[in-house]
Amino acid sequence: MEDFTGQNVLITGATRGIGKAIAENFIHMGAFVIGVYSGNAEGAEKFSRDNQNYAEQFRLYPCDISQEQAVVALFADLQKDYAKLDVLVNNAGIRQDAVVALMDTGKWQKVLDVNLTGSFLMSKHAVLFMMQNKYGRIINITSPVARLGFTGQANYAASKAGQIALTKTLAKEVAKKKITVNCVSPGFIATDFLNGLSNDQITEYKKLVPMRRFGSVQEVADAVIFLAGKKASYITGTTLDVTGGL
Numbered sequence: 001m002e003d004f005t006g007q008n009v010l011i012t013g014a015t016r017g018i019g020k021a022i023a024e025n026f027i028h029m030g031a032f033v034i035g036v037y038s039g040n041a042e043g044a045e046k047f048s049r050d051n052q053n054y055a056e057q058f059r060l061y062p063c064d065i066s067q068e069q070a071v072v073a074l075f076a077d078l079q080k081d082y083a084k085l086d087v088l089v090n091n092a093g094i095r096q097d098a099v100v101a102l103m104d105t106g107k108w109q110k111v112l113d114v115n116l117t118g119s120f121l122m123s124k125h126a127v128l129f130m131m132q133n134k135y136g137r138i139i140n141i142t143s144p145v146a147r148l149g150f151t152g153q154a155n156y157a158a159s160k161a162g163q164i165a166l167t168k169t170l171a172k173e174v175a176k177k178k179i180t181v182n183c184v185s186p187g188f189i190a191t192d193f194l195n196g197l198s199n200d201q202i203t204e205y206k207k208l209v210p211m212r213r214f215g216s217v218q219e220v221a222d223a224v225i226f227l228a229g230k231k232a233s234y235i236t237g238t239t240l241d242v243t244g245g246l
Contacts, residue, residue, distance in 0.1 A: 017189075
């Protein structure tokens with residue numbers, strides 16, 4: 001088991017679903033978790049209640065990661081409060097589905113702003129922070145939709161494909177600084193992120209998965225923990241699929 005004692009781990013979308021599972025795993029392995037959430041105060045309060053026995057091992061920050069000034073302000077606070085940043089997990093993401101012919105520009109732009117621009121902004125400032133200590137792990141949560149393309153998800157697919165391209169490029173730029181950059185690509189995972197799907201869609205999507213089931217948040221968290229650990233020190237610029245064979 002990896003030991004993250006003494007490490008500071010920054011996670012976006014940390015209070016729900018996959019992000020919550022990732023955050024809790026890091027906490028249980030000794031890390032101090034800096035959890036970022038957008039506007040769901042209720043979710044943040046529930047996370048705090050669920051992890052009250054570990055209250056000294058995490059702190060939650062509200063931040064709209066799609067807005068540059070908000071991210072700049074966040075990192076200004078972090079650099080005052082913490083001596084270093086060891087791990088960044090860009091997990092925050094949204095879906096606003098519509099077929100291309102009927103998708104308004106607002107839906108297209110909002111998904112790219114949060115999923116892709118948010119990953120860019122967080123990574124940009126995290127790299128500058130990590131370089132001070134000459135060590136870091138950045139993990140972007142992408143999606144197999146980036147390579148498969150699903151009807152009604154052009155904006156989501158484009159944002160996730162962009163994350164992979166960002167990962168590959170940034171990995172080359174920071175390799176000499178002992179910073180690795182990778183993706184974890186969860187397939188269909190049993191979270192409220194699937195709430196917008198009908199029962200028929202869920203049945204059809206399960207048929208697409210060779211294992212014939214949706215994955216768990218723990219299975220995704222395990223992959224993130226691996227890439228964030230020291231045993232993954234020679235892995236960078238790649239994508240680890242957690243898809244059941246999708």
